[in-house]
Amino acid sequence: MIKDGVLMLCRTGVLSAVALVLSIFEGMLPDLPFVLPGMKLGLSNLAVMLSLELCPLPCALCVAVIKALFALLSRGVTAFVMSLIGGLLATIGMFLLVRAKRLHFGCFGIGVFGAFLHNCGQLAVALVLVSDAVYGYFPILIVSAVITGSVTGLVYYLVMPSLKKLPLMGDNIGNLQNL
Amino acid sequence: MTRAVGNFKRKYFALGDLPVVLLVLSAFVLGLIMLFSGRGDDNLVAVVSVRGEVYSEISLAQVAEPYDLTVEGDESVVLHISSDGVEFVSSDCPDKLCVNTGLLTRSGQSAVCLPARVSVKLVSETGAPSDAPDAVAG
Numbered sequence: 415m416i417k418d419g420v421l422m423l424c425r426t427g428v429l430s431a432v433a434l435v436l437s438i439f440e441g442m443l444p445d446l447p448f449v450l451p452g453m454k455l456g457l458s459n460l461a462v463m464l465s466l467e468l469c470p471l472p473c474a475l476c477v478a479v480i481k482a483l484f485a486l487l488s489r490g491v492t493a494f495v496m497s498l499i500g501g502l503l504a505t506i507g508m509f510l511l512v513r514a515k516r517l518h519f520g521c522f523g524i525g526v527f528g529a530f531l532h533n534c535g536q537l538a539v540a541l542v543l544v545s546d547a548v549y550g551y552f553p554i555l556i557v558s559a560v561i562t563g564s565v566t567g568l569v570y571y572l573v574m575p576s577l578k579k580l581p582l583m584g585d586n587i588g589n590l591q592n593l
Numbered sequence: 594m595t596r597a598v599g600n601f602k603r604k605y606f607a608l609g610d611l612p613v614v615l616l617v618l619s620a621f622v623l624g625l626i627m628l629f630s631g632r633g634d635d636n637l638v639a640v641v642s643v644r645g646e647v648y649s650e651i652s653l654a655q656v657a658e659p660y661d662l663t664v665e666g667d668e669s670v671v672l673h674i675s676s677d678g679v680e681f682v683s684s685d686c687p688d689k690l691c692v693n694t695g696l697l698t699r700s701g702q703s704a705v706c707l708p709a710r711v712s713v714k715l716v717s718e719t720g721a722p723s724d725a726p727d728a729v730a731g
Contacts, residue, residue, distance in 0.1 A: 490708060493707075496707075526617060543644070545714070547642065547704075550702060553624035553625050560617060
């Protein structure tokens with residue numbers, strides 16, 4: 415039987431890789447004409463959402479940090495700080511919703527809340543690093559959070575059943591021994 | 594023995610989404626109020642900031658001939674300044690969000706180039722109604 419720690423390490427690694435691939439894939443998508451300035455789909459948030467369901471919080475935070483390091487390599491220091499603060503805030507916020515006992519949250523709520531916190535974190539960093547003029551983007555960022563969050567939530571909802579069949583992600587990890 | 598941590602079963606919409614929607618909606622309204630309050634359109638001043646510090650303040654009413662201003666932030670950007678307003682015309686950054694923002698003409702509007710850490714916002718020189726109190730309590 416595989417130890418829990420090893421399983422979580424594997425999941426964190428795979429989900430981090432998924433986050434990076436989704437980031438790259440998102441960068442390859444053509445710009446849509448109706449897209450608001452500053453709006454990004456945030457597909458890599460999917461990997462964070464999954465890691466919250468499948469791993470303890472530190473693993474999910476790890477995925478967020480690795481995502482931010484990728485932003486550092488591909489888009490520079492400002493993007494790194496924004497991705498890091500936004501990502502960590504979103505991860506902690508979504509963690510609270512995913513593990514909430516009293517109230518059950520749907521994919522929509524978790525996706526939108528995560529996108530909202532991510533954008534809030536980024537805006538806070540921009541306020542410090544750039545200028546207080548960025549608060550003008552706040553309403554735009556909220557609208558984009560609702561749109562992108564509901565999309566990532568929907569993708570998550572649709573992908574979940576297939577993911578559960580994977581030995582590494584589902585409950586039935588006994589199969590892993592035979593790989 | 595369940596090895597997955599969460600229950601990993603989730604509907605698309607659930608009851609908990611309601612407070613999330615309310616929170617996001619109220620934040621949106623708050624943002625709009627922040628954006629549209631204190632608007633006065635005469636005597637616009639363009640405040641150019643680099644890395645969070647005010648770099649220059651240009652009173653648009655005193656701009657006779659439109660001109661281009663090159664600002665060196667973390668990247669180099671070019672601002673076009675005229676009596677009508679101010680806009681980013683070019684930037685060395687990859688995503689050009691600042692250029693796509695377009696011309697700023699009203700107080701409270703802003704355009705930002707995050708990679709360059711350069712921002713421009715329009716403020717009203719005299720339009721701030723701070724001279725006269727809205728209400729006096731006590």
